[in-house]
Amino acid sequence: MNPLFIDTHCHLDGEEFDQDRAEVMQRARKAGCKAIFLPAIDLASSQRILTLCQQYPDYLRPMVGLHPEEVRADWREQLEGIRNLLPAFASLPEQEHSIAIGEVGLDFYWSREFEKEQLEAFEMQVQWSVEAQLPLMIHCRKAQNELVAILRKYARELPGGVFHCFTGNEQEARQLLEFPRFVLGIGGVFTFKKSHLPQVLPAAVPLDRIVLETDAPYMAPVPMRGQRNEPAYIRHVISRMAEAYGVSEEDVCQQTNTNVERVFGVKL
Numbered sequence: 001m002n003p004l005f006i007d008t009h010c011h012l013d014g015e016e017f018d019q020d021r022a023e024v025m026q027r028a029r030k031a032g033c034k035a036i037f038l039p040a041i042d043l044a045s046s047q048r049i050l051t052l053c054q055q056y057p058d059y060l061r062p063m064v065g066l067h068p069e070e071v072r073a074d075w076r077e078q079l080e081g082i083r084n085l086l087p088a089f090a091s092l093p094e095q096e097h098s099i100a101i102g103e104v105g106l107d108f109y110w111s112r113e114f115e116k117e118q119l120e121a122f123e124m125q126v127q128w129s130v131e132a133q134l135p136l137m138i139h140c141r142k143a144q145n146e147l148v149a150i151l152r153k154y155a156r157e158l159p160g161g162v163f164h165c166f167t168g169n170e171q172e173a174r175q176l177l178e179f180p181r182f183v184l185g186i187g188g189v190f191t192f193k194k195s196h197l198p199q200v201l202p203a204a205v206p207l208d209r210i211v212l213e214t215d216a217p218y219m220a221p222v223p224m225r226g227q228r229n230e231p232a233y234i235r236h237v238i239s240r241m242a243e244a245y246g247v248s249e250e251d252v253c254q255q256t257n258t259n260v261e262r263v264f265g266v267k268l
């Protein structure tokens with residue numbers, strides 16, 4: 001039997017999965033995926049994800065948050081709406097509670113039009129993380145210095161989180177791992193032919209600081225590269241990672257599952 005793993009970052013609420021969401025989950029279970037965490041990108045997706053996760057409380061776990069690329073002129077209203085969702089969790093069974101604030105962060109790759117707003121929106125959500133003691137699911141592109149500067153202000157009180165879709169170098173990895181309760185989210189990029197991650201990670205990142213993710217529908221691993229990604233494909237990342245670290249696939253799964261339970265404070 002395949003060793004069990006967890007997909008900590010999957011946009012399963014996206015319209016890409018409208019036609020076959022149940023089958024995607026079925027394939028995930030068959031491949032050994034024992035839980036899927038769903039990051040939100042804005043108010044509408046936060047609401048959609050809560051509803052979806054209530055339908056599969058034994059398998060899906062929701063997050064709420066405003067993605068940096070969704071920070072636009074209406075960001076304050078978006079944040080207020082998302083903030084209002086948080087207290088509602090108090091009345092729900094524990095497995096339906098939001099598992100993290102995410103995905104949040106900074107993205108200056110495409111545009112710096114809302115740079116100031118992105119910085120402010122991120123910092124507010126970092127404060128929610130501290131208040132609610134919910135971990136952060138962090139997206140960062142072309143903005144690590146700015147991101148680290150904000151996180152350092154709250155370093156002592158932060159409950160932890162994931163630097164999702166890490167693709168940096170050793171130095172960048174070490175800088176992020178200075179936040180002791182944080183881990184790196186690793187997915188399909190690890191399998192790409194030109195990826196330097198199979199060298200960078202074993203050199204700078206112990207396995208107890210990694211969690212697995214798809215970022216589906218994006219970032220499908222080799223040999224599915226370019227197709228729609230889905231949780232079952234994490235198997236390809238696991239086998240490549242076991243090779244790079246010189247351990248068994250069971251070791252990769254066991255260690256990353258332990259990391260998920262520690263960072264998210266759940267028992268799965």
Ligand SMILES: [Zn+2]
Nearest residue numbers: 009039103215
């Ligand atoms: Zn994402």
